[in-house]
Amino acid sequence: MPSAKFTGTRLPATSAPRVLLVDPYIAREDPMERKFVELYPSLGLLTLGAYLRSHGCVASMVDLTFARDVRPVGAAIRSFRPDIVGVHTKTLTHRRAAEIARLARAAGVQSVAGGPDSASRPEFYLDTGFDFVVTGEGEATSVALAQGLATGAEIAGMPGVVLRRAGRTVHGPSRPVIRELDDLPLPAWDLIDMDGYLERWQRRTGERRSAVLTSRGCPFDCSWCSKPTFGRTFRQQSPQRVVRELQALQQRYGVDYVRFCDDVFGISRAWLDELLDRMEAADLHLKFECLARVDLLKPDLLKRMREAGLERVYVGVESGSQKMLDLMNRGTRLAQVERAAEALRAEGIRQFWFLMLGYPGESLADIEATLQLFRRFSPEEYSVSIAVPVPGTRFHEAVKDRLTGRSTPRRRSGGSTLLYEATYTEHLYRWEQARFGLEAALGKARGKLSDRVVDRIGHVADRFHERVATPLLMGDGTSEEPERSPAELPLLPPPRRRSSSGSRP
Numbered sequence: 001m002p003s004a005k006f007t008g009t010r011l012p013a014t015s016a017p018r019v020l021l022v023d024p025y026i027a028r029e030d031p032m033e034r035k036f037v038e039l040y041p042s043l044g045l046l047t048l049g050a051y052l053r054s055h056g057c058v059a060s061m062v063d064l065t066f067a068r069d070v071r072p073v074g075a076a077i078r079s080f081r082p083d084i085v086g087v088h089t090k091t092l093t094h095r096r097a098a099e100i101a102r103l104a105r106a107a108g109v110q111s112v113a114g115g116p117d118s119a120s121r122p123e124f125y126l127d128t129g130f131d132f133v134v135t136g137e138g139e140a141t142s143v144a145l146a147q148g149l150a151t152g153a154e155i156a157g158m159p160g161v162v163l164r165r166a167g168r169t170v171h172g173p174s175r176p177v178i179r180e181l182d183d184l185p186l187p188a189w190d191l192i193d194m195d196g197y198l199e200r201w202q203r204r205t206g207e208r209r210s211a212v213l214t215s216r217g218c219p220f221d222c223s224w225c226s227k228p229t230f231g232r233t234f235r236q237q238s239p240q241r242v243v244r245e246l247q248a249l250q251q252r253y254g255v256d257y258v259r260f261c262d263d264v265f266g267i268s269r270a271w272l273d274e275l276l277d278r279m280e281a282a283d284l285h286l287k288f289e290c291l292a293r294v295d296l297l298k299p300d301l302l303k304r305m306r307e308a309g310l311e312r313v314y315v316g317v318e319s320g321s322q323k324m325l326d327l328m329n330r331g332t333r334l335a336q337v338e339r340a341a342e343a344l345r346a347e348g349i350r351q352f353w354f355l356m357l358g359y360p361g362e363s364l365a366d367i368e369a370t371l372q373l374f375r376r377f378s379p380e381e382y383s384v385s386i387a388v389p390v391p392g393t394r395f396h397e398a399v400k401d402r403l404t405g406r407s408t409p410r411r412r413s414g415g416s417t418l419l420y421e422a423t424y425t426e427h428l429y430r431w432e433q434a435r436f437g438l439e440a441a442l443g444k445a446r447g448k449l450s451d452r453v454v455d456r457i458g459h460v461a462d463r464f465h466e467r468v469a470t471p472l473l474m475g476d477g478t479s480e481e482p483e484r485s486p487a488e489l490p491l492l493p494p495p496r497r498r499s500s501s502g503s504r505p
C-alpha cells in the first residue's frame with residue numbers, strides 16, 4: 001500500500017515496515033457515551049496511517065470503538081503480522097492500552113504508545129509494558145521508528161521517542177513540529193469502518209456526520225488546559241486544503257454534517273472568511289458545528305456562518321464570575337460571553353456551554369453568579385464539570401499537595417469526581433451540578449407550564465439550597481471562602497498575561 005509521496009530513505013519493498021495502529025476506545029464500556037460523547041474516529045491515527053503509507057510503510061488499523069473487547073487486536077496481530085503495534089492513548093483508555101501492550105508482547109511484537117495521555121506521562125506507559133512512547137506529533141517519529149526497527153538502527157535518543165535502557169528512561173530530544181499542515185495526506189479513512197460511524201449517526205440524527213481538523217494547537221494559555229502534544233504552537237491548513245478534505249468526505253462517504261474539531265475554530269477572521277467563500281463556491285451545502293471563542297462570535301460573522309450551514313457552537317463559558325475567568329487566565333470578559341450568547345440566539349444557532357465548578361478561589365457567590373448567567377441565557381445544551389487538575393498544567397501545579405489520590409474521574413459520576421481538596425466537599429459540587437440540571441429542566445418547562453408555576457418551583461429550590469443543602473453539604477469546618485481579589489488567591493506562578501482571549505475544546 002505504500003503510495004507515491006515519499007521523502008525518507010526508501011527501504012526495499014520486501015522490508016517495508018508493517019505497523020498496526022490501534023484505537024483502544026470501546027464505546028459500549030463508556031457510560032458517558034450514551035449521555036454526551038459523540039462518536040468520531042481518531043483523526044490522529046487516521047493521519048498517522050496515511051502518513052506511514054506515504055512514507056514506505058504498510059499500515060493497518062484496529063478501531064475497537066464498536067468492539068466488545070480487545071480480541072480483534074489479537075486476531076490482527078496474527079493475520080497482519082506487524083513489526084510494531086502502535087496504540088493511541090487517552091487517560092480514559094489507559095487500562096485497555098496496557099492490555100494491548102501485553103498482547104503484543106506475548107506475540108513477540110514490540111509496541112509503541114502515542115497520544116495525549118502517554119505524552120503527559122511516558123514513564124507510566126513504559127511501566128505498563130510498552131517498549132516505546134512517542135511524544136509530540138507522531139507522523140515523522142513513527143516513520144523513523146518503524147524504519148529504525150526494520151533496519152536495526154539505534155532507537156535510544158531518536159527525536160520524539162522515550163524508552164528504557166538498563167532500567168533508565170531515555171528521552172529523545174523533541175522533534176520540530178510540522179510547519180506546513182497542507183503537506184499532510186488526507187486521513188486514511190479506508191483503514192476503518194467509516195460506514196459504522198456514519199450509519200450510527202444517520203440512525204440517530206438523520207445526518208452522516210464526520211470530523212475534520214483544520215488546525216493544530218492553540219495559542220492561548222488557560223491555567224487548567226493540558227496541551228501535551230501541540231503545546232502553544234498554532235498552525236492552520238489553507239482553506240483550499242480544508243475544502244479538498246470536505247469534498248473527499250462528501251464524495252466518498254456521503255458526509256453531510258461536519259464537526260470542526262479544532263481546539264478553537266477559525267482563530268483568524270480572514271482565514272474563516274476565505275473558508276466560507278470557498279465552501280460556498282464549491283457548492284458543498286454541508287451543515288457544520290465548531291468550538292469557538294466568545295470574542296470571535298460577532299453578529300455579522302455568525303450570520304454568514306449560519307447561512308453557510310452552521311448549526312451548533314460549543315462555547316467555553318466556564319464561569320459567570322469575572323474573577324474566576326481571570327484566575328483561569330481565560331482572557332475572556334463576561335460582556336463578550338453575553339454578547340455571543342445573544343448573537344447565537346438571534347441567529348437561531350444552538351449553543352452548547354462548557355461550565356466548570358471547583359476551580360481554586362471559587363466561592364459560593366461565584367457559583368451562584370454562574371448559575372444566574374446560565375438562567376439568563378438558558379443554552380440549549382451544556383456540560384458542567386468539576387475542575388480536573390491535569391498533570392502538566394498550572395492548576396495541577398497549584399494543588400499538587402492537595403490531591404485526593406484518585407487518579408482519574410470516575411466515569412459513572414459524569415465528570416463529578418473531586419480530585420483535590422477544594423474549597424468545598426464533592427457533595428456540595430454535585431449538588432450545585434444538580435441545580436444546573438434543575439435549571440435546565442425548568443427552562444424547558446417554560447412554555448409547557450405557566451411561568452408562575454415554573455418560578456414557584458425555582459423559588460422553592462433556591463430556598464432549599466440556601467437553608468438546607470448548603471449548610472448540610474459545606475463539610476466539617478469548611479466555611480465559605482471569603483471574597484478576595486484574584487491577586488490574593490493562592491495561585492501559582494502568575495501566568496503571562498495575554499491581550500487576547502480563548503476557550504476550551
Ligand code: B12
Nearest residue numbers: 040041042043044086087088090091114115134137138261
Ligand atoms: C476531537 C476530539 C474529540 C472528539 C473525537 C474523539 C476521537 N475519536 O479522537 C470527541 C468529541 C468524540 C472527543 C471525545 C473525548 N475526548 Co477528546 N478531544 C478531541 C480534540 C479536540 C482533538 C483530537 C484530535 O483529533 N487531535 C488532532 C490529532 C492530529 O492529534 P492527536 O490525536 O493527539 O494525534 C497526534 C499525536 O498525539 C500522535 N499520536 C496519537 N496517537 C498516536 C498513536 C501512536 C502509536 C503514535 C506513535 C502517535 C500517536 O500523533 C498524532 C498526529 O500527530 C482533543 C484535543 C486536541 N487538541 O488534541 C481532545 C482530547 C483528545 N479529548 C480528550 C478527552 C478527555 C475526551 C473524552 C474522554 C471526553 C469525554 N467527554 O468523555 C472523550 C473520549 C472519547 C474517545 N473516543 O476517546 C482529552 C484527552 C486527555 C487525556 N489525557 O486523555 C483531549 C486531549 C482534550 C483535553 N485537552 O483535555 N474528543
Ligand code: SF4
Nearest residue numbers: 218222225502503504
Ligand atoms: S483556548 Fe481552549 S485549547 Fe486553548 S488554552 Fe484555552 S482551553 Fe486550552
